[in-house]
Amino acid sequence: MGASITLAGESLIAQKLGAQQPLIVSRFVLANVPSLDPNAPVDRTAGKPVAGQIVGTFDVTQKGYVNPNQVVYSLMMGSDVGDFDWNWIGLETAENVLLAVAYVPVQQKRRNIPPLQLGNNVTRNFLVVFDGAQELTGITIDASTWQHDFTVRLKGIDERECLSNRDVYGRACFFGSSLQLVKVGTEYQLNTGTAYVEGIRLECTEVVTVTPPKVPISVWLDVSLQRQMNDVQAIWTVVFSSGMSDYTDSAGERHYCIHLADLFDSSSVHDRRPVEPIDGPLVTWFAARTGDYQGLRARSTTKEDVGLGNVPNALSDDQETNSSFILATTKAIKTATTLLWTALANIVSGATVVGQAEKLAVARRLSLSGAASGQASFDGSADVNISMTLANSGIAPGTYTKPTFNAKGLAISGENPTTLAGYSITDAWSKGEMETRYVGVPGPNVIQVRWEAGNLSAKVDGAGVGKFWTTSNFDPSTKLNKGDYGLGGTTPSGLGIDTVGLPGGFYIKGDGETSFANYTSLINIPYADGFAAQLGFGQANDEPQVLVRACKSYGVWGKTRKLWHTGNLEAAQQFEVDAGQNDSSFVTPKKMRSGFYFLPAVNGVIALPTWLGGIIVQWGKVTLNDGNSAIINFPLAFPTGVLASWSSINVNIASFATTCPCSATSDATLAGMTVSYNDNNGALGVVVGWFAIGR
Known part of the structure; x- marks a missing residue:
C-alpha cells in the first residue's frame, strides 16, 4: 500500500509552522479510482479524484497522538453506511487542502438491508508523521489501543x-x-x-x-x-x-x-x-571456559598450577656446580659456552691436533706409476693437484675402423677392412649373392619380393603392396566383366526382368508382356533364394514416374505400385471435401479452411470447418458504466453473417434493491456489434458478458 503527504499538504504544514497556527484535519475522502495500482507510489502533485469517482466524504471520528512526531486520525463507519467500494483514501484539512493520500486494494462498504443484505462496520486509521506533528495539530489525547498496529510493534x-x-x-x-x-x-x-x-x-x-x-x-x-x-x-x-x-x-x-x-x-x-x-x-x-586469553594475567598462579612443580628454586653463576636442585643462570651458561667456543676455534685453526689428524703433521708425497706417472706433496693444509702423464700404447696415431684393446681398455692395434668378411660379418649376402637372389630395380626405392603364406607378395620401402595374381589364386573364367548385368556399362540387360533370382544389377524393360511397367529402367535387388525387389523409373513422362515391387512369396512377385510425389499427387476438389467421399486424393489447408480453429481467451472463438457446417461461436467481456455502451470487435469476422447474439451482466443483482439492471446487444455486423448497459442506479465498472453465433 502506498501512502504519502502531498506537496500541497507539505506546503500547508510549513505555513502553519511559520505562522504558529494549528493544523486542523477535518475530513476523510474516499474514492474508487479505476485501474489504480495499490503498490504504486502516491502522486504527491495530484489533487482529489474527479467528482464521479468520489464515493463519500466523512468527518474525522477520532484523533490521537502516538508520539510527538506521529498523530493518527480514525474513521468509523457503521452498518447504516453504504453501498460503495473504494481504493483511494485522502485526509482533508479545514482549509479544504488535501493533506495526505493512501492507495489501498479495493475495499467494500455495505449497508445493512434486512433480509437481503448483511451490512459491515469499517474502521480505518491514517497515521501522519512529521516533526512536531502533535504540537502543530494540538492533539493532547493519547491514541487508543485500537488505533495502534501492535502486530508491527x-x-x-x-x-x-x-x-x-x-x-x-x-x-x-x-x-x-x-x-x-x-x-x-x-x-x-x-x-x-x-x-x-x-x-x-x-x-x-x-x-x-x-x-x-x-x-x-x-x-x-x-x-x-x-x-x-x-x-x-x-x-x-x-x-x-x-x-x-x-x-x-x-x-x-x-x-x-x-x-x-x-x-x-x-x-x-x-x-x-x-x-x-x-x-x-x-x-x-564463560567463567569456567578453558583456553588462551590475550592480555590476561593470573596473579595467584603457582608453579604447580601450570605443571612446573618440579622446577628448583635455587640459582647459581658457577659453571662448576653439579647439582640437580640448582638452576644455572645465564652467566654460568655464558662462561661454559665461552670455553667451548675457544676450544673449537683452536681445533679449526690447527693449534690443537685432534685424533688421527696428528699423522698429517708431517707432509707426505703421493705418486702415480704404470700407465700414467706423476707426484705431489700433501700435509692436509690445502688441496693438491697431481699432473698425470700417460704412457704410450705402442700403436701408431691414426683413425681405425677395427681397433683391438687389451684388458686395461687400451688400444694396442688397429686396421681398416674393406669387406664384410674383414669385419667378420657372416649373416649378410655379398654383392654377388644379392645380384643373383633379388631382381635388380633401378630407382631410389627398396623393393622386396617374397613368398608369403602360399602367395607371391611384394613390399616397397618396407610397406606391403599386395599379392601377385597367379593361376593358383585367380580364375579368369569366373570373373565379372564390365557391362555384365549393366554394371559399369552403358547398356543394361533387357531380358527376363520377371525372373526371380536375377543377379543384382541394372535392367531395362521395353514394350512386352510383363507384370512390371513398360519402358522403364530399373534396379534388381536380390534378397535371398527366391526373393528380390525392383525399383523402376518410367521414361518419356513430364513428371518422374517411380515404380516398386517385391516378392510376396517364394518366386512370386507382388503388385507393382507407383510412388506419389509433389508432381503426381492429386488434390481433392472443394465439392469432394464437402461430400467426404473421395479417399484417393489429399486435402489442402485452403480446402479445409484452416480446419478447426480455437482461441481460448477471455475474448475467444471456436470455428468449425465448412465441411462440419462452418458454425462460428464467439464470446467476450466488456466493462461499462450505467447508461453506457461500447462497440466490440469480434475476435474472428463472420464470413457470411451473424445468426444470434445476446449479453448478460456478471454481477450479483440482489444488490440492486430498487432497480432492475439490464444489458443488450445491437447493430451486429460481420466484424462486431454494440453492447449496452443500464441500471438507473449510477453503477460504475459493471462487467457485461456477450455471446454471438454465426457462419
Missing part, C-alpha cells in the same frame, strides 16, 4: 531480541549434544536440548524420531518464527536435502536452514552442528 520486539541473541551466539550455537542426530539401534533420533539459530531459541524437550528417506543424504534444520494464535513461537522441522539456503515463504516468514548432519551410509552419522560444551548457566560457562 511486537514484530519489531521479536526482531530486536533475535538480533541481540545473534550478537551473543552467532548464526547457530548448539549446547553440547542438544538436537544431535544419533542412531539408536535401527532408528535415527534427535537428542533433547537447547540451541540458538539466527537468534531464535530452540528447545527440544523430548527425543524426536527421524526417518531418512534414503542414504546417503544430508539432514537440515529449518527454523522460523511464526504466529501461533496470539503469540509468536519458534517452529523447527527436520528436512532432508542435498543442499539448502535461507528463504522467505509465501506468508512472508523468514526461514533459516542449518546443516545438522550427513548420512554417508546406514551405519554412520557425521555431525555438522556448531557445538559449544555448555551444560549450565551461560555466565558460569
Whole structure:
C-alpha cells in the first residue's frame, strides 16, 4: 500500500509552522479510482479524484497522538453506511487542502438491508508523521489501543531480541549434544536440548524420531518464527536435502536452514552442528571456559598450577656446580659456552691436533706409476693437484675402423677392412649373392619380393603392396566383366526382368508382356533364394514416374505400385471435401479452411470447418458504466453473417434493491456489434458478458 503527504499538504504544514497556527484535519475522502495500482507510489502533485469517482466524504471520528512526531486520525463507519467500494483514501484539512493520500486494494462498504443484505462496520486509521506533528495539530489525547498496529510493534520486539541473541551466539550455537542426530539401534533420533539459530531459541524437550528417506543424504534444520494464535513461537522441522539456503515463504516468514548432519551410509552419522560444551548457566560457562586469553594475567598462579612443580628454586653463576636442585643462570651458561667456543676455534685453526689428524703433521708425497706417472706433496693444509702423464700404447696415431684393446681398455692395434668378411660379418649376402637372389630395380626405392603364406607378395620401402595374381589364386573364367548385368556399362540387360533370382544389377524393360511397367529402367535387388525387389523409373513422362515391387512369396512377385510425389499427387476438389467421399486424393489447408480453429481467451472463438457446417461461436467481456455502451470487435469476422447474439451482466443483482439492471446487444455486423448497459442506479465498472453465433 502506498501512502504519502502531498506537496500541497507539505506546503500547508510549513505555513502553519511559520505562522504558529494549528493544523486542523477535518475530513476523510474516499474514492474508487479505476485501474489504480495499490503498490504504486502516491502522486504527491495530484489533487482529489474527479467528482464521479468520489464515493463519500466523512468527518474525522477520532484523533490521537502516538508520539510527538506521529498523530493518527480514525474513521468509523457503521452498518447504516453504504453501498460503495473504494481504493483511494485522502485526509482533508479545514482549509479544504488535501493533506495526505493512501492507495489501498479495493475495499467494500455495505449497508445493512434486512433480509437481503448483511451490512459491515469499517474502521480505518491514517497515521501522519512529521516533526512536531502533535504540537502543530494540538492533539493532547493519547491514541487508543485500537488505533495502534501492535502486530508491527511486537514484530519489531521479536526482531530486536533475535538480533541481540545473534550478537551473543552467532548464526547457530548448539549446547553440547542438544538436537544431535544419533542412531539408536535401527532408528535415527534427535537428542533433547537447547540451541540458538539466527537468534531464535530452540528447545527440544523430548527425543524426536527421524526417518531418512534414503542414504546417503544430508539432514537440515529449518527454523522460523511464526504466529501461533496470539503469540509468536519458534517452529523447527527436520528436512532432508542435498543442499539448502535461507528463504522467505509465501506468508512472508523468514526461514533459516542449518546443516545438522550427513548420512554417508546406514551405519554412520557425521555431525555438522556448531557445538559449544555448555551444560549450565551461560555466565558460569564463560567463567569456567578453558583456553588462551590475550592480555590476561593470573596473579595467584603457582608453579604447580601450570605443571612446573618440579622446577628448583635455587640459582647459581658457577659453571662448576653439579647439582640437580640448582638452576644455572645465564652467566654460568655464558662462561661454559665461552670455553667451548675457544676450544673449537683452536681445533679449526690447527693449534690443537685432534685424533688421527696428528699423522698429517708431517707432509707426505703421493705418486702415480704404470700407465700414467706423476707426484705431489700433501700435509692436509690445502688441496693438491697431481699432473698425470700417460704412457704410450705402442700403436701408431691414426683413425681405425677395427681397433683391438687389451684388458686395461687400451688400444694396442688397429686396421681398416674393406669387406664384410674383414669385419667378420657372416649373416649378410655379398654383392654377388644379392645380384643373383633379388631382381635388380633401378630407382631410389627398396623393393622386396617374397613368398608369403602360399602367395607371391611384394613390399616397397618396407610397406606391403599386395599379392601377385597367379593361376593358383585367380580364375579368369569366373570373373565379372564390365557391362555384365549393366554394371559399369552403358547398356543394361533387357531380358527376363520377371525372373526371380536375377543377379543384382541394372535392367531395362521395353514394350512386352510383363507384370512390371513398360519402358522403364530399373534396379534388381536380390534378397535371398527366391526373393528380390525392383525399383523402376518410367521414361518419356513430364513428371518422374517411380515404380516398386517385391516378392510376396517364394518366386512370386507382388503388385507393382507407383510412388506419389509433389508432381503426381492429386488434390481433392472443394465439392469432394464437402461430400467426404473421395479417399484417393489429399486435402489442402485452403480446402479445409484452416480446419478447426480455437482461441481460448477471455475474448475467444471456436470455428468449425465448412465441411462440419462452418458454425462460428464467439464470446467476450466488456466493462461499462450505467447508461453506457461500447462497440466490440469480434475476435474472428463472420464470413457470411451473424445468426444470434445476446449479453448478460456478471454481477450479483440482489444488490440492486430498487432497480432492475439490464444489458443488450445491437447493430451486429460481420466484424462486431454494440453492447449496452443500464441500471438507473449510477453503477460504475459493471462487467457485461456477450455471446454471438454465426457462419
